[in-house]
Amino acid sequence: MKKLVFFVSLASLFYSCNKNDAIPDSITQEQLLIPQTAYAISDVSSARVTATETIEAEEFAKLLALSLKQKDIRAFLKQEANKTFDGDFDILVSRVAEFKIGNDKFSERIKKNAPNGYAKGKEVFDNAIKNEKLNISIPILIDNWDDSRQQPLVAVAIGVSEKETKYLKAFDSNGKTYLLDAKAEPNVPVIVVGNNERLNYDTKTKKTKNARTSGNYEKITWIKCPNLGAIESWYYGAPELRFEGVVYNDSFSSAFLAFTKMEYPPSRSHASNGYTLSAWTQTLNLFEWYFDANHGPDYYIQSYEIDDDGTTQEFTVGVTQGTKASGAGIEGSSSQTASFKLTYKAQDKKLAGELIHYTKSSPSSISDGSIQFTLEN
Incomplete structure (x- = not known):
């Protein structure tokens, strides 16, 4: 009987401690x-x-x-x-x-x-x-x-x-x-x-023609900023990413801006860990355009983190048929060149860019130390 009383008393003490611990004073x-x-x-x-x-x-x-x-x-x-x-x-x-x-x-x-x-x-x-x-x-x-x-x-x-x-x-x-x-x-x-960094951007896709694959969309399906602190400080939250694409015509004699699109990662942690666009948007397509026989088989895609401040900077992206240009080689018998000037602000961060040829495998990963994204068609 004494043992029973001891166990009952111990159980009562344990219950009492748990009850008090469940609602600590600090919670209020x-x-x-x-x-x-x-x-x-x-x-x-x-x-x-x-x-x-x-x-x-x-x-x-x-x-x-x-x-x-x-x-x-x-x-x-x-x-x-x-x-x-x-x-x-x-x-x-x-x-x-x-x-x-x-x-x-x-x-x-x-x-x-x-x-x-x-x-x-x-x-x-x-x-x-x-x-x-x-x-x-x-x-x-x-x-x-x-x-x-x-x-x-x-x-x-x-x-x-x-x-x-x-x-x-x-x-x-x-x-x-x-x-x-x-x-x-x-x-x-x-x-x-x-x-607020997200008020003055045109987020509408400028649709033109698809120069890579007839009947299909070109799209970005996954984005990651592995070194986010280098391109967007913590106090600014998630980065503001811009993608631009330049399309070259079939004879490589001219080029034009085919699309500009802003992408807003849903949070800073999603940007640094990587995210799939389908989870946050109505469609996988970050940009799209339709095939036109007058367009060549190549386009150049460029990414940035946008702060929209400072003096205007510019650089040229181009392709020369038969020789290397913009870090990519396009084989051919002629030496026609097409180029286009892109601009950004001094406080923006110019990130990865790459010339995409129609023979490039899909999906294709484009990256530098600050951004990675996957292209599919």
Whole structure:
């Protein structure tokens, strides 16, 4: 009987411990998310900026960070970012300014959190939203964010340079300022105030004629960015990829731009791990055109990561029948040459390009150190 009492008491103790452990006190506590790559600074003058747009973005970021003390604002931000209206975890501020959180508009809720009163909050919000590209994003680890209790830092990516910026300024919900490593990806979610990179692109395919295989589409079916950090910093989220194709006519005397298409990977992790287009789009076809007997059997495809900033750069892609050109040889008896100039901006990243001949096997893999994609027909 004593043994029975002992086992019953031990079982009761075990149940009691499990019951208490199942609902720890910390589950109801608010928590600041401070990345390992961030450190607090007290002398904010050392990180002072002078550009008006950046100053206004910083003031908006401070106001947004203070607003994160409110659970329903955090829930709203996570919900809107997860809608991926432009393919990435972005929230265009002008698009959601009138959206409701409870009985108030999003814009009003943010304005009310200014420590110096509503009038100051209105001034900060109205100044910032003059920037039509003003964007709030959660570029990394959004699925790891417990918005019911966690308050991330709010970083500012307006006015930064991917090549030169070492630290982003960031703010917490208590009004403290941090410097956040711009090169090393944080280990916890971060909210970023920046410019939306996906507003001004023509995403419509320019259809012409298929120069490779009569009756079939040419398409990209798989894309991967194995060294994503080299072409798109973490605070910009998923990359913006552009593909262009130049078609040469049958006599190799002229060339023309046959298609331009933007591709938006669904997330940063999909871009770095590789993804199949059919999982995220209505069709496998990233680009397509129809066969025309006047077109030659070759086209040149070029890829980029687009930041759309800086001076215009240009380069020539061409093919010479009978000799090597653009890294590929086209055999023939004549020496006709066709070439075409392609352009991009200085802050864009020019990635892999290749001349495709009709005899090239399908599928065909094209890659460099920063992008890999598979072509099929």
